[in-house]
Amino acid sequence: MRTEFSLARLADPAIAEADAILRACVHCGFCTATCPTYVLLGDELDSPRGRIYLIKDMLEGDRPAVAEEVKHLDRCLSCLSCMTTCPSGVHYMHLVDHARAHVEKTFRRPWHQRALRTLLARTIPNPSLFRIASAGATLAKPLAPLFDRLGLPQLAAMLRLAPARMLPSPAPSGRVFAAEGPRRGRVGLLSGCVQRVLSPAVNEAAIRVLTRHGFEVVLPDGEACCGSVTHHMGEEDRALSAVRVNVTAFAAELDGAGLDAIISTASGCGTTMKDYGHMLRTDPAFAEPAARVAAKVRDIGEFLHGLGSLNRVPTPALTVAYQAPCSLQHGQKIVREPKDVLARLGFVVRDPAEPHLCCGSAGTYNILQPEIAGRLRARKIANLEALAPDVIAAGNIGCITQIAAGTAIPVVHPVELVDWATGGPPPAGWRSAP
Ligand code: SF4
Numbered sequence: 001m002r003t004e005f006s007l008a009r010l011a012d013p014a015i016a017e018a019d020a021i022l023r024a025c026v027h028c029g030f031c032t033a034t035c036p037t038y039v040l041l042g043d044e045l046d047s048p049r050g051r052i053y054l055i056k057d058m059l060e061g062d063r064p065a066v067a068e069e070v071k072h073l074d075r076c077l078s079c080l081s082c083m084t085t086c087p088s089g090v091h092y093m094h095l096v097d098h099a100r101a102h103v104e105k106t107f108r109r110p111w112h113q114r115a116l117r118t119l120l121a122r123t124i125p126n127p128s129l130f131r132i133a134s135a136g137a138t139l140a141k142p143l144a145p146l147f148d149r150l151g152l153p154q155l156a157a158m159l160r161l162a163p164a165r166m167l168p169s170p171a172p173s174g175r176v177f178a179a180e181g182p183r184r185g186r187v188g189l190l191s192g193c194v195q196r197v198l199s200p201a202v203n204e205a206a207i208r209v210l211t212r213h214g215f216e217v218v219l220p221d222g223e224a225c226c227g228s229v230t231h232h233m234g235e236e237d238r239a240l241s242a243v244r245v246n247v248t249a250f251a252a253e254l255d256g257a258g259l260d261a262i263i264s265t266a267s268g269c270g271t272t273m274k275d276y277g278h279m280l281r282t283d284p285a286f287a288e289p290a291a292r293v294a295a296k297v298r299d300i301g302e303f304l305h306g307l308g309s310l311n312r313v314p315t316p317a318l319t320v321a322y323q324a325p326c327s328l329q330h331g332q333k334i335v336r337e338p339k340d341v342l343a344r345l346g347f348v349v350r351d352p353a354e355p356h357l358c359c360g361s362a363g364t365y366n367i368l369q370p371e372i373a374g375r376l377r378a379r380k381i382a383n384l385e386a387l388a389p390d391v392i393a394a395g396n397i398g399c400i401t402q403i404a405a406g407t408a409i410p411v412v413h414p415v416e417l418v419d420w421a422t423g424g425p426p427p428a429g430w431r432s433a434p
């Protein structure tokens with residue numbers, strides 16, 4: 001694609017990068033077929049190629065974003081399916097991240113949108129605040145239909161996603177879990193924000209699996225939200241502040257007792273953490289430690305796959321419908337590994353139809369774009385339920401929450417099944433299933 005940025009503008013590293021990405025696009029349109037919003041809406045401006053043109057026009061014009069551009073960029077899930085499909089290697093993720101930051105700097109949204117986005121950006125990354133907000137949403141859950149009738153579908157969506165019961169206080173960081181048996185290494189684990197509150201059982205299972213297989217596990221003092229929630233909302237400064245906090249916490253462990261890997265059990269977080277080096281590349285104080293931290297990040301499924309055989313105990317040969325999180329399959333290109341780990345442990349793992357399509361979760365998307373997110377969830381659940389599985393497994397808290405809100409089949413994290421099959425308890429979601 002031909003671009004026309006001036007030399008002066010190309011001196012800005014962010015514009016130079018956007019220019020290189022835009023030039024890589026040959027506007028072939030292959031990406032449209034696998035883009036969830038194009039599949040649903042059929043509008044070229046809701047396809048990757050259409051959005052790339054919108055971004056090009058917006059950035060080349062060096063002007064504020066306009067409402068029509070914001071509408072189509074907001075509808076993008078950042079699912080990165082287009083990056084998997086693109087034959088030219090267009091790095092859509094970095095391009096849309098830059099565009100979102102430009103939108104937030106230059107476009108004034110209606111007051112109620114600003115209020116909702118501010119609430120989400122301040123609350124979700126803070127586990128204590130998020131727990132309080134979740135408790136309020138749990139109490140108000142029956143009011144969701146009323147908010148729909150009042151024309152407030154985003155608030156209705158928030159209530160529908162709220163947990164059915166009050167949640168315990170999030171566990172603190174700064175803890176170390178000793179390896180069992182012969183020691184094989186030492187790993188850091190990201191507690192993060194949302195998962196720590198909504199499903200603490202996931203990291204508890206990961207810690208049991210890792211320690212059981214000879215790894216000391218450290219939850220570094222000071223680690224926090226990975227930054228992806230605000231990053232995907234275009235709140236660049238807030239996101240980079242969170243990234244610096246985590247780089248500081250994990251780099252201290254790398255420089256201290258050392259880490260063989262930094263494990264993420266939420267693939268959305270892992271994708272962002274693997275990008276820390278890029279996100280802080282122009283920060284002289286943080287570029288080097290951020291790159292070192294990013295290089296150590298592994299998804300839990302990726303890490304366990306690399307260990308080879310695990311210590312298996314007898315468990316039921318359940319049929320597992322595997323939901324591939326977009327951030328894992330498209331963002332990190334990890335497709336086979338979590339399924340192989342489960343299959344080696346005796347589970348019957350099956351892929352649904354349209355595995356490349358997003359479930360509609362996508363960070364805060366299922367709150368900010370409830371209509372499209374609801375249609376994607378219904379499509380995903382129909383494909384998963386068609387397998388008649390005993391359980392659905394998804395390696396990202398966003399997918400787990402989104403899918404569990406629409407099916408009676410238990411939805412768990414794969415590491416909870418690995419824990420069960422290697423001597424731990426059955427997954428919490430399995431035990432509480434009807
Ligand atoms: S597939 Fe890649 S090169 Fe083709 S239009 Fe989409 S982004 Fe551009």
Ligand code: SF4
Pocket residue numbers: 034035036037038046047048051075076077078079080081082083092
């Ligand atoms: S990230 Fe997903 S929704 Fe956005 S343009 Fe690419 S395929 Fe479409």
